[in-house]
Amino acid sequence: MIEWANTIIQGILTGGLYAMFATGLAIIFGVMRLVNISHGDLIVLAAFVAMVVIETTGVNPFVSMIAVLPVMFVFGYFLQRGILNYTVGDDLLPPLLVTFGLSIVIQNVLLEVFTADSQRLKAGALEIQSLQLTEGLSIGVFPLIIFVTAVVMIIGLQQLFNYTRLGRAFRATSDDAVTAQLMGINHKHIFGLAMGLALVLVGIAGVLMAIRTNFDPSIGPSRLLYAFEAVIMGGLGSLWGTLLGGIILGVAQNIGAKIDPGWQILAGHVAFLIVLVFRPNGLFPRTRDD
Amino acid sequence: MSLLEIENLTAFYGDFQALFGISLSIDKGETVAAIGANGAGKSTFLRSITGLVQSDADKFLYKGETLKGKAACDIVGLGIAMVPEGRRLFPSLSVEENLIIGGYNQRPGNWTLERVYKMFPKLFERKDVAGTALSGGEQQMVAIGRALMSNPDVLLCDELSLGLAPIIIKDIYDALPSIKAEGISILVVEQDINQALAIADRVYCFQEGRISLSGKPDDLSKDQIAAAYFGR
Numbered sequence: 001m002i003e004w005a006n007t008i009i010q011g012i013l014t015g016g017l018y019a020m021f022a023t024g025l026a027i028i029f030g031v032m033r034l035v036n037i038s039h040g041d042l043i044v045l046a047a048f049v050a051m052v053v054i055e056t057t058g059v060n061p062f063v064s065m066i067a068v069l070p071v072m073f074v075f076g077y078f079l080q081r082g083i084l085n086y087t088v089g090d091d092l093l094p095p096l097l098v099t100f101g102l103s104i105v106i107q108n109v110l111l112e113v114f115t116a117d118s119q120r121l122k123a124g125a126l127e128i129q130s131l132q133l134t135e136g137l138s139i140g141v142f143p144l145i146i147f148v149t150a151v152v153m154i155i156g157l158q159q160l161f162n163y164t165r166l167g168r169a170f171r172a173t174s175d176d177a178v179t180a181q182l183m184g185i186n187h188k189h190i191f192g193l194a195m196g197l198a199l200v201l202v203g204i205a206g207v208l209m210a211i212r213t214n215f216d217p218s219i220g221p222s223r224l225l226y227a228f229e230a231v232i233m234g235g236l237g238s239l240w241g242t243l244l245g246g247i248i249l250g251v252a253q254n255i256g257a258k259i260d261p262g263w264q265i266l267a268g269h270v271a272f273l274i275v276l277v278f279r280p281n282g283l284f285p286r287t288r289d290d
Numbered sequence: 291m292s293l294l295e296i297e298n299l300t301a302f303y304g305d306f307q308a309l310f311g312i313s314l315s316i317d318k319g320e321t322v323a324a325i326g327a328n329g330a331g332k333s334t335f336l337r338s339i340t341g342l343v344q345s346d347a348d349k350f351l352y353k354g355e356t357l358k359g360k361a362a363c364d365i366v367g368l369g370i371a372m373v374p375e376g377r378r379l380f381p382s383l384s385v386e387e388n389l390i391i392g393g394y395n396q397r398p399g400n401w402t403l404e405r406v407y408k409m410f411p412k413l414f415e416r417k418d419v420a421g422t423a424l425s426g427g428e429q430q431m432v433a434i435g436r437a438l439m440s441n442p443d444v445l446l447c448d449e450l451s452l453g454l455a456p457i458i459i460k461d462i463y464d465a466l467p468s469i470k471a472e473g474i475s476i477l478v479v480e481q482d483i484n485q486a487l488a489i490a491d492r493v494y495c496f497q498e499g500r501i502s503l504s505g506k507p508d509d510l511s512k513d514q515i516a517a518a519y520f521g522r
Binding site for chain 1: 340341342361362363364366367371372374378380381382383387390391392394395436440
């Protein structure tokens with residue numbers, strides 16, 4: 001019994017990481033109606049940027065975020081203004097194709113520069129520290145940090161979207177970019193800021209992922225898949241839905257792995273399909289039609 | 291010098307020419323109506339002024355400065371606000387948020403939430419409801435309030451009466467004189483001729499992308515207007 005409780009708790013904590021992957025994707029789609037196929041590769045890119053910062057300066061991975069996050073923001077802003085703004089519109093296909101191309105470019109540039117070797121960011125003793133909850137049941141401090149970060153991230157984003165001038169501009173532009181211009185909102189700039197913000201989240205997720213697991217230039221697409229599954233299970237109506245989607249995915253994967261280590265990934269996908277069978281629009285669907 | 295002065299304005303949707311040599315001016319504090327049948331080019335004209343439709347003109351001056359090449363998002367900051375056709379409220383914003391976002395450009399002026407609520411008390415009662423959950427008339431009040439929140443010198447109103455019951459239309463139009471009293475110039479685009487003539491200082495009639503008639507309402511006969519409106 002205690003083993004199953006342990007499996008579920010570890011799954012919930014893993015879900016925090018998946019939710020973190022997914023929030024950036026949800027914001028990009030929510031504000032710009034842009035399906036970003038390169039999302040997973042951007043997570044990996046952030047991990048490599050952190051690796052370069054750490055190798056250059058010798059700081060620990062958490063401190064490296066001081067450099068990684070602004071770099072990702074600026075990269076996101078100019079990526080949107082320089083390329084992706086020309087693809088957004090009524091047709092979802094152009095941004096899909098362009099970000100697919102971007103995904104290939106990022107993977108190959110990373111492969112060229114960093115080789116296919118597996119990498120890992122080291123955070124010292126924190127990686128192996130754990131908190132004992134009861135006899136036989138303990139949780140890792142670092143997975144807990146990731147989960148708490150995901151929750152804080154979602155609370156922060158909700159505050160930003162609901163109570164700030166920029167958040168209102170994000171929502172108005174998402175609703176109707178043409179009318180938003182009549183309010184004095186430069187939608188191209190707002191889209192740039194949204195992508196910059198999303199890549200800051202990607203930066204945090206990338207660094208934390210790189211501490212928790214090995215990474216190499218080829219792992220982006222599977223991260224994209226986890227992010228997609230979490231977002232779609234969540235239903236795009238609420239970022240808390242995205243967290244719940246991530247948790248379902250994480251728990252399902254851990255239960256699958258508990259039954260048979262080979263079933264870990266498959267169990268997550270099966271859980272995703274089961275949720276969609278019963279809730280085709282996700283757990284917290286959008287309440288309005290777009 | 292007129293507040294807004296336009297001479298020989300043309301506008302295109304791709305290869306289709308929608309406006310042919312429109313000349314129109316608005317003075318400070320004046321209410322001007324643009325009337326015409328559906329598809330006559332009235333809304334395109336308003337969208338050209340706000341920069342949403344690309345246009346060209348011999349003269350396109352606002353307060354003596356050219357509006358040519360200005361982006362739509364910059365024009366509202368100069369003092370030109372629009373109440374778009376169909377209200378176009380933001381569905382994910384509450385009534386109050388819809389009003390607040392009207393003042394996004396932070397142009398200085400006298401219009402505040404309190405003043406908008408005083409003008410349309412119904413909105414205060416429903417300020418936390420999603421804007422699109424209101425009735426059509428209430429939505430139109432939000433759209434007007436939202437435009438006023440940008441502290442405009444010129445208010446462009448596109449088909450205020452569209453889809454509204456006559457009693458609601460009266461409520462909406464009753465608000466315009468108090469807006470005019472603030473010194474705001476108003477350009478109303480309207481298919482409802484009687485409503486437009488009742489409030490306008492001057493009228494322009496649009497027909498197939500051209501101005502077919504212009505003048506003061508009292509100087510124009512019904513036959514002249516009918517001929518200019520329907521092309522008879």
